[in-house]
Amino acid sequence: MGAGTADWVTMRVPAEARVDLGAIGHNIGVLRERARGAEVMAMVKAEAYGHGLVEAARAALAGGASWLGVAKLAEALRLRDAGLTVRTLVCVGVPGEPYEEAVARDVDLTVGAVWLLDEVVQAAERAGREARIHLKADTGMSRGGARGDDWEALVDAALKAEATGHVRVAGVMSHFACADEPGHPSIAAQIGAFTEMVAHAEKAGARFEVRHLSNSAAALTLPEARFDLVRPGIATYGLTPVPALGGFGLRPAMTLVADAALVKRVPAGSGVSYGHTYHTERETTLAVVPVGYGDGIPRHGSNVLEVLAAGRRRTIAGRVCMDQFVIDVGDDRLAAGDEIILFGPGDRGEPTAQEWAEALGTISYEIVTRIGARVPRAYPGAL
Numbered sequence: 001m002g003a004g005t006a007d008w009v010t011m012r013v014p015a016e017a018r019v020d021l022g023a024i025g026h027n028i029g030v031l032r033e034r035a036r037g038a039e040v041m042a043m044v045k046a047e048a049y050g051h052g053l054v055e056a057a058r059a060a061l062a063g064g065a066s067w068l069g070v071a072k073l074a075e076a077l078r079l080r081d082a083g084l085t086v087r088t089l090v091c092v093g094v095p096g097e098p099y100e101e102a103v104a105r106d107v108d109l110t111v112g113a114v115w116l117l118d119e120v121v122q123a124a125e126r127a128g129r130e131a132r133i134h135l136k137a138d139t140g141m142s143r144g145g146a147r148g149d150d151w152e153a154l155v156d157a158a159l160k161a162e163a164t165g166h167v168r169v170a171g172v173m174s175h176f177a178c179a180d181e182p183g184h185p186s187i188a189a190q191i192g193a194f195t196e197m198v199a200h201a202e203k204a205g206a207r208f209e210v211r212h213l214s215n216s217a218a219a220l221t222l223p224e225a226r227f228d229l230v231r232p233g234i235a236t237y238g239l240t241p242v243p244a245l246g247g248f249g250l251r252p253a254m255t256l257v258a259d260a261a262l263v264k265r266v267p268a269g270s271g272v273s274y275g276h277t278y279h280t281e282r283e284t285t286l287a288v289v290p291v292g293y294g295d296g297i298p299r300h301g302s303n304v305l306e307v308l309a310a311g312r313r314r315t316i317a318g319r320v321c322m323d324q325f326v327i328d329v330g331d332d333r334l335a336a337g338d339e340i341i342l343f344g345p346g347d348r349g350e351p352t353a354q355e356w357a358e359a360l361g362t363i364s365y366e367i368v369t370r371i372g373a374r375v376p377r378a379y380p381g382a383l
């Protein structure tokens with residue numbers, strides 16, 4: 001790959017996602033500044049949005065996050081296995097998980113239904129210690145959590161379980177549906193509902209250590225929604241949660257690169273890749289880039305997405321295949337082994353994940369998170 005130390009040369013791989021851990025630390029700093037007074041739970045679910053669970057978690061903690069958030073219990077246990085003992089919350093509750101292990105390993109659990117509370121209480125009994133839980137209120141997202149009578153029943157059951165020493169009701173939380181659309185009427189409605197549902201629980205006797213509602217968009221734009229803790233995901237990785245409001249001083253952490261695998265001259269009128277959806281207009285140089293939809297490059301990006309090669313942006317020529325795609329570099333000089341930047345922070349003129357997302361009608365979350373396990377993650381500069 002590109003020039004570098006001798007180590008880089010010996011560790012050459014045809015494609016890699018380079019993750020700037022310093023950028024993650026910087027982004028947590030931006031979020032802490034914005035969320036003044038509130039603690040930061042870095043959301044590291046889904047391999048830290050593709051950046052690498054443990055490495056990104058460590059970088060976020062070094063940057064000042066004091067909690068970690070994951071979706072699944074297995075992710076929390078991996079963090080524990082890696083020696084990370086910081087408070088860690090599992091945000092999605094499903095039946096039949098090994099909750100006993102969660103309790104034994106000091107993992108906080110989100111509980112949004114009485115059936116889940118029952119499972120956690122039984123696990124706490126078996127583990128012989130108190131489970132720490134966060135009650136999940138459905139304030140308008142209509143996904144996880146309880147509302148109405150179900151909320152009252154959940155609060156009641158949780159406080160009874162606390163009285164018997166099986167659980168500690170450590171937190172209360174909810175999640176925004178439209179925080180990335182400033183001014184959306186659901187935002188104020190959800191803040192109002194959360195405030196009322198928390199007040200109800202406190203009146204019933206709950207003593208919450210942390211109340212939390214804000215994702216990245218809310219942490220950056222809604223001071224009134226910060227409560228005690230914010231839960232940024234996408235902003236931790238430097239991608240804006242509200243593109244219309246700019247970048248908030250965040251720095252994208254992931255750069256996806258691949259080496260040109262094969263470079264060749266072809267005549268005018270050559271059909272390129274499956275379906276021949278691209279034809280060369282004149283004699284030209286094609287380069288094969290050795291990543292495809294099997295690595296998380298969206299097939300919808302065929303003839304749409306741009307990459308940086310030989311100093312200029314090139315649109316993918318023809319269909320993205322499972323393991324490779326082709327670019328047309330005209331008469332420019334490109335050799336097998338030359339580095340191609342698919343996306344990154346944009347410093348060298350390469351597209352950003354946000355640009356890819358816009359070109360495909362999706363969100364940057366999907367672009368970085370879907371980069372597959374086949375693409376090694378590299379942490380240049382990490383000790």
Ligand SMILES: Cc1ncc(COP(=O)(O)O)c(C=O)c1O
Nearest residue numbers: 043091175215216231232233234
């Ligand atoms: C419960 C919860 N909190 C926080 C987040 C982080 O959201 P974002 O990446 O928009 O900051 C998520 C992600 O979807 C989530 O599910």
